[in-house]
Amino acid sequence: MNKFNLFLERKLLPIASKLGANRVLIAIRNGITLSMPLIIIGSLFLIIGNFPIDAWIDWLGKTGIIDYLNKGTNGSFGIMGLVASFGIAQSLASQHDVDGTSAGVIALSSFLVATPNIFSGGEAPVEGIPVAYMGSRGLFVAIVLGIITALIFAWFINHNIQITLPDSVPPAVSKSFSALIPGAAIITLWLVIFALLDATGIGNIHDLLLKIFGGPLGLLGATIGGTVISIFLNSAFWFTGIHGGNVVNSIISPIWLMNTDANRLIYQADRTAELPHIITQPFIDNFVYMGGGGATIGLVIVITIIALKKKSSQLTKTMAPLTLTPGIFNINEPAMYGLPVVLNISLIIPFILAPMVNALVTYFTMSSGLVARTVGIAVPWTMPPVISGFLATGGHMSGAILQVVLIILDILIYYPFYQTVERQNVLAESGTSNN
Numbered sequence: 001m002n003k004f005n006l007f008l009e010r011k012l013l014p015i016a017s018k019l020g021a022n023r024v025l026i027a028i029r030n031g032i033t034l035s036m037p038l039i040i041i042g043s044l045f046l047i048i049g050n051f052p053i054d055a056w057i058d059w060l061g062k063t064g065i066i067d068y069l070n071k072g073t074n075g076s077f078g079i080m081g082l083v084a085s086f087g088i089a090q091s092l093a094s095q096h097d098v099d100g101t102s103a104g105v106i107a108l109s110s111f112l113v114a115t116p117n118i119f120s121g122g123e124a125p126v127e128g129i130p131v132a133y134m135g136s137r138g139l140f141v142a143i144v145l146g147i148i149t150a151l152i153f154a155w156f157i158n159h160n161i162q163i164t165l166p167d168s169v170p171p172a173v174s175k176s177f178s179a180l181i182p183g184a185a186i187i188t189l190w191l192v193i194f195a196l197l198d199a200t201g202i203g204n205i206h207d208l209l210l211k212i213f214g215g216p217l218g219l220l221g222a223t224i225g226g227t228v229i230s231i232f233l234n235s236a237f238w239f240t241g242i243h244g245g246n247v248v249n250s251i252i253s254p255i256w257l258m259n260t261d262a263n264r265l266i267y268q269a270d271r272t273a274e275l276p277h278i279i280t281q282p283f284i285d286n287f288v289y290m291g292g293g294g295a296t297i298g299l300v301i302v303i304t305i306i307a308l309k310k311k312s313s314q315l316t317k318t319m320a321p322l323t324l325t326p327g328i329f330n331i332n333e334p335a336m337y338g339l340p341v342v343l344n345i346s347l348i349i350p351f352i353l354a355p356m357v358n359a360l361v362t363y364f365t366m367s368s369g370l371v372a373r374t375v376g377i378a379v380p381w382t383m384p385p386v387i388s389g390f391l392a393t394g395g396h397m398s399g400a401i402l403q404v405v406l407i408i409l410d411i412l413i414y415y416p417f418y419q420t421v422e423r424q425n426v427l428a429e430s431g432t433s434n435n
Contacts, residue, residue: 023095027150028143029250031088032257035080036378039257042077043378045069046264050271050375052395057271070268077264077378078131080257081138085111088146089153096154102179107149109183110190111138114145116204133206136261139254140209149186156182214255221255224363227279228356231288235352238293239342245293249284256281264376267394275373278366282374282392285330286399287362288355290385290406292332295354297385298410299347300327300335302418305411313425329382346421350414357413358406365402372396 049060049069060066090104115133120126133141156162162178197204220226230252234244249256259277266273291297300323306312307320323335332341341347365371375394383391385403393399 023092024147025247025250027088027092027095027147029246030091031084031086031142031146032080032139032250032253034087035083038076038083039080039378040380042073042075043376045072046077046268046375046377047391049073050267050394073264073268074131077261078135080135080261081142082108082111082134084139085142085146088143089150092147092150093153096150096158098154098157099175099179102175102183103150103153106153106179106183106186107146110145110149110187111142113187114141114190114194114205116194116198133204136254136258137210138206139257140213141206143254144209145190145205152186152189153179153182156185217252217255221252222259222277222279224279224359227284227288227359227363231355231359232352235294235355238336239348239351243293253281256284260374260376260378262376263374267375271394275375278363278373280374280376282377282379282388283362283366285381286374286379286383286385286388286392287403287406288358290330290358290403290410291327292330293336293355294332294341294351295358295406295410296332296335296341296351297327297330297407298354298412298414299341299350299418300324300332301407301411302414303335303339305415306418306422311426313422313429315425315429316422328384330384331382344421346424347414347417350417354410354413357409361406361409362402371398371402374399 046069049066050057057066060069086104086108089107090100092100093103094100112129115129115138118128118130120128157178162181165174165177193205196202197208202208220230230248234248237244237247256279260280260282263275263277263280266275289295291300300320303316304320304324307317319335319339322338323332326332326334336342341351362371366373372393374392377392377394379388379391385407386400389399389401389403390397391399
């Protein structure tokens with residue numbers, strides 16, 4: 001065990017620390033997170049418009065209210081890519097100590113410039129922006145464009161290639177003029193790229209990047225084998241004290257979000273249609289990581305069960321209420337750092353095994369049709385299990401029942417390992433050593 005601890009501290013911890021502090025990964029995480037409120041708001045419209053009561057669905061259709069609800073969904077959930085382009089550039093530019101807001105606005109404009117427009121015929125032709133590229137389908141462009149835009153913007157500003165106004169000019173005006181030269185260069189760059197792709201018949205940057213990144217990342221994020229690998233990495237990073245989700249999910253979440261949105265669009269068009277994707281963001285959030293990283297809802301329930309025993313340790317009695325309440329809402333920092341789970345060799349096996357079991361059971365029950373697939377509703381991550389499973393699957397009880405089964409499995413996985421921890425706690429509190 002000591003050798004394993006040394007391996008974690010000397011080999012894995014430095015790698016995890018570097019990845020966790022990587023500016024690009026932080027920017028991707030922050031940029032996508034910026035769109036999360038819109039995703040959740042759009043999901044609320046989707047829930048209202050597709051609540052599983054036939055009379056309600058019929059009434060919404062007859063009155064035309066469903067069209068307004070769909071517009072609310074498309075105008076919030078459906079622009080995550082556009083918002084992410086701003087957020088990623090803003091975050092990365094700020095980390096380079098330049099004006100993040102200006103960089104974000106330039107990235108947003110560049111995103112629209114790089115996106116092909118659509119035209120309607122008739123006597124009065126109308127030019128429009130395709131909503132399809134504004135959402136999850138545009139995430140790869142948002143990431144690449146946001147990063148490149150921020151780096152170029154920072155280079156211009158740091159090399160003083162900008163319009164500098166006197167100190168007497170209000171800061172807002174001064175920043176706007178400072179962004180003129182780098183902004184013109186960046187937007188022109190993306191316009192040239194768009195023109196080249198269009199003139200050569202290659203297509204557009206959205207479809208091009210989807211082909212380049214979609215395949216490799218799809219193997220990791222859209223298959224059960226790749227998902228299990230990502231779960232292992234997530235747990236391994238968490239175990240060293242690094243937020244695994246911030247590292248692993250920053251890379252894979254675009255695939256999960258794209259799958260989520262694809263299911264949403266099909267479900268929105270036809271509630272009875274078969275949904276194409278099993279592994280989505282709600283699949284990960286609401287079925288794999290119940291309680292947080294490591295599926296620790298099983299652990300906090302085990303702690304509470306053991307705390308009810310008369311001879312339980314004082315640490316377990318103290319930690320039970322401190323970990324159970326937040327754990328129900330998928331907040332597991334009290335358990336991770338208070339128990340702790342971090343660098344606790346006695347808990348590493350269930351910490352890795354529990355979410356893997358959740359993923360495998362969920363995947364095969366959904367693929368077999370025993371449990372409904374997630375319909376594209378982004379349930380807030382603090383929503384307690386059972387409720388979240390019901391909502392994520394579009395009001396199917398099978399989603400809620402599956403979560404109950406998974407929680408029981410997680411309890412069974414964690415129980416024998418925490419019993420070992422509890423024996424160590426009792427020995428330590430009694431002043432006895434097992435050495």
